[in-house]
Amino acid sequence: MSQPPGGPPPPQGLPPQGYGDPAQAPQYHGQPPQQPYGAAPPPPAGYYAPPAGAQQQQQQQQPPPPQGYYAPPPGMYQPQPGYGAPAPAPQYYAQPPAQYGAYSTQQPQAAEGQQVPAGYGYQATQGGGYYAPPLGASQPAYGTAAPASQHYGQAPAAYGAYNAMAPPPQAAAVQQATMQPPQSAVPSGGGPLNKNVRPSKVQLFVRCNDLKSKIGRGTPSPYVNVSIRFGHETAFHHTGQTESLKDNLNPEWSKRTELDFYFGELQYLVVDVCDSDAKGQKLGTFKTTLGDLMGAPNCSVTDFLSDGSGAKITLKVEPVAANDHFVFVSFAGSQIKSMDGPLSKSDPFLKIYAMDPQPRLVAKTEFVKNTKDPVWQPMQISLTQLCQGDVNRPIQISCYDYDEGSAEDLIGKFECSVAQxxxxxxxxMELDPPKRSRKSVGKVTTMGPAVIKLKESFEALLYRNLEISLITCVDWTASNLAPSNPQSLHFLSADPNHKNVYEQALETVGSILLAYDRDKYVPMYGFGGKLPGASGVSHCFPLNGNPQDPRVVGVPGMLQAYRAALQNVSLHGPTQFGEIISESIKQATSDSNAFRYTVLLILTDGAIHDMPAVKRLIASACKTTPLSIVIAGVGSADFSGMEELDGDHSRKTFPRDIVQFVPMRKHSGPHSIQQLASDVLAEIPAQCSDYFFLRQ
Known part of the structure; x- marks a missing residue:
């Protein structure tokens, strides 16, 4: 049999002879396939036969690379592990895809400016999972089993997913059918940008009124296709389809589409109404975002279909089993033993474990420094996570001594139940010491009986017409450099399509949050600037120049006010947050709508200089104010002090987490601004839910 020079025999299952003209490399013949893959033997010579229906490339496009081979063209299926030569293992060469259809045996090599992800380029287990795509490929999920992080667990989608197993030996039509878009697919490009955020499940309900037939006669039998994509993606992905309702102009479909809702990311939604009597012809289309649906009154929107016929569509989303009961409890300790000698005191904290039957950590308190009689901040713990909803199920509480830079020391522990x-x-309850001892190591008590409360999810609050208001504030300090300087973070390009980092952050975060703000009015401020004619620096000035009404309308209004202020307000300093936080607390507490939550977005390039005042304001706002503060660090300054404000690191200072800080330098690449937005907004749902829970 004819083989490419130096190549091994083709793997088992390939045609016994080549295909096309004589070959010097495992390229694809530049003509359409003349017979299905796996059917009668192909013509005698040259090239291996590609899978049926695969797009073939011209022979003369370019020579093969000197080592290994590039990944196959978009949409290509790998017919056998090691298809082509010289590639005995189905690995991928770590450079941008080109026009050749074989697989490299080399270890992965980074493309320019990129790092090789963990596990990239190595073999998967033969019986399950699918290999990772080449670097830079837009990757949908693909396959069934997914035993490692580089594998994908869904059906094939539109681009760049490669099957590590042989295709079934059916005829071409069957194989071609397997290449159709799936009913459900994880979006290409890896899905959500923030992989650490768990989505909320919601169900989409659809009905229509006054549909019109497109075939000129008869009554349509309509069904609905639902497609979705994230803001950083370019292609939509089919995610659900309803049943077809025979001869119905006012359909109300019973089958619902379950969607993953990510609050911190844009998710575009397309709903196509089709006619099964006319081979799927579209009767009309409706486009929106999942955020706009979630932010609408009762999470429901009614509007006209795009076909101009006057037909209407109603979309409604409902949360899926998102509420939970929480136990609300405050602990204190007495006579807690010192683990650092008789002349010192411990820094005690508690860990609370579920028993499965082995201990599983569910929650922990902050540590209280240098005391034998600690009083810890109140805790709220999911009853489902703690005891599977059974208040008589055993739990374990352990007391530890915190030691910075070394392992924590166990002081004692005990078992009890939520009912107790x-x-x-x-x-x-007396703490049992880790070693047999008759000496007491201390006691743990509750500050009043524990209480169980229903905690509504963020999605359930939206369903009950919760609104979110946005306040924005931009850093006007001189460390940004003058707007005329191309190195400035405030640089205004003559190209209207080129936005600086402040504009990008305002646009991206604003587009997400304003979906939940029905009037779209945004109070907008700056800090650290000197107004025309003013002798001093202002740390809370309206960007629209109107102190009586600092609001602008929507994202366009935000960008317009920002650019206008750069022409009129001088950069100065220092960086102080106190005045804008105080103003935001005032607005959030004076709002006549009791079912509204406010988000303050601060964009800054440096560390703040009024930390004690800011801490006092945040500590006060934690208890009574429907407010979250999200801070995006857009410069390269030392932001280490900001961690003191982030509730993830400061629970002993702030009883409710209302601050999220993310430095922009944490992210890089073409979607860095979207990743920044996703991160700074990631905790808003939980913070909002906590506020209304604690207000009970």
Whole structure:
């Protein structure tokens, strides 16, 4: 049999002879396939036969690379592990895809400016999972089993997913059918940008009124196709389809489409109404975002279909089993033993474990420094996570001594139940020391009986007409450099399509949050600037120049006010947040709508200079104010002090987490601004839910 020079025999299952003209490399013949893959033997010579229906490339496009081979063209299926030569293992060469259809045996090599992800280029287990795509490929999920992080667990989608197993030996038509878009697919490009955020499940309900037939006669039998994409993606992905309702002009479909809702990311939605009697012809289309649906009154929108016929469509989303009961409890300790000698005191904290039956950490308190009688901040713990909803199920509480830079020391522990913590007469339990000892190591008590409350999810609050208001504030300090300087973070390009980092952040975060703000009015401020004619620096000036009404309308209004202020307000400094936080607290607490939550977005390029005042304001706002503060660090300054404000690191200072800080330098690449937005907004749903829970 004819083989490419130096190549091994073709793997088992390939045609016994080549295909096309004599070959010097495993390229694809530049003519359409003359017979299905795996059917009768192909003509005698040259090239291996590609899978049926695959797009073939011209022989003369370019010579093969000197080592290994590039990944196959978009949409190509790998017919066998090691298809082509010289590639005995189905790995991928780590350079941008080109026009050749074989697989490299080399270890992965980074493309220019990129790093090789973990596990990239190595073999998967033969019986399950699918290989990772080449670097730079837009990757949908693909396959069934996914035993490692570089594998994907869904059906094939539109681009760049490669099957590590042989295709079934059916005829071409069957094989071609397997290449159609799936009913459900994870979006290409890796899905959500923030992989650490768990989505909320929502269901989409659809109905229509006054549909019109497109075939000129008869009554349509309509069904709905639902497609979705993230803001950083270019292609939509089919995610659901309803049943077809026979001869119905006012259909209300019973089958619902389950969607993953990510609050911090743009998710575009396309709903196509089609007629099964006319081979799927579209009766009309409706486009929106999932955020606009979630932010609409009762999470429901009614509007006209795009076909101009006057037909209407109603979309409604509902949360899926998102509420939970939480136990609300406050602990204190007495006579806690010192683990650092008789002349010192411990820095005690508690860990609370579920028993499965082995201990599983569910929650922990902050540590209280240098005391034998600690009082810890109140805790709220999911009853489902703690005891599977059974208040009599055993739990474990352990007391530790915190030691910075070294392992924590176990002081003692005990088992109890949530029911015991709820005793009206109070709860007190002796700590059992880790070693047998008759000496007491201390006690743990509750500050009043524990209480169980229903905690509504963020999605459930939206469903009950929660609104979100946005306040924005931009850094006007001189460390940004003058707007005329191309190195400035405030640089205004003559190209209207080129936006600086402040504009990009305002546009991206604003587009997400304003979906939940029905009037779209945004109070907009700056800090650290000197107004025309003013002798001093202002740390809370309206960007629109109107102190009586600092609001602008929507994202276009935000960008317009920002650019206008750069022409009139001088950069100065220092960086102070106190005045804008105080103003935001005032606006959030004076709002006549009791079912509204406010988000303050601060964009800054440096560390703040009024930290004590800011801490006092945040500590006060934690208890009574429907407010979250998200801070995006867009410069290269030292932001280490900001971590003190982030509730992830400061629970002993702030009883409710209302601050999220993310430095922009944490992200790089073409979607860095979208990743920044996703990160700074990631905790808003939980913070909002916590506020209304604690207000009960």
């Amino acid at each position: 913590l709820m005793r009206p007469t109070g709860f007190e």
